[in-house]
Amino acid sequence: MTMDFSYILFLSTIIVIPTLIIILFNTKKITKYRLVILLSFAILPMTWLWDYFATKDGVWYFQKITEVWVLGIPIEEVTYMSFLILLVSSVTIILLKR
């Protein structure tokens, strides 16, 4: 079992950094509506469920991950889901309050 950081690298470059830049340029608005973003995270257990069962069932399999697993899914997947929610909810809030 070897640690591979490819997932983290791709995720950071394409999802995490752009999300943080979007938040950085809209800090005031995002901070004001942080409760909305927090409430949007209610969808996280559902995303975890499908990932857990699909991974367990072998619909997809991971090849280049750190092999750190959280409740049956790789830690990278948890990070991806969290940042996906953060990205989409932030963009939605920005558009809601234009």
Add this chain to the structure above:
Amino acid sequence: MNMTFGNLTYIVYMVIFSWLPVFVLWIKYYRYIRKNFSIIIKASALTFPIVLIWHVISIYGGVWAYSSDKILNIYLSFVPLEEVLLVASSILGISSITTLSYEYLHKHKKIK
């Protein structure tokens, strides 16, 4: 849960965990969804390409792969059709939840 739907397995997971919840959400809160529908579509249209590009690069780079006996084997730039549809429905779901959270908090005077 170990489902044996052959090449339709991914589709079945997608319907249960993504399409159905989004559909129920839209039916139940139709009034609020309709009010903010253009924002949901715009937010989804802006974020979908970012997430899709990440999928294309990751799958091409071999970060993860799919079992050919559990998907339809229809690919769009290395990404299985089911994955493209899942990403789209997930983004629509997250954006819908965000607008509903906003409406809820606004209604209960938790935000201005």
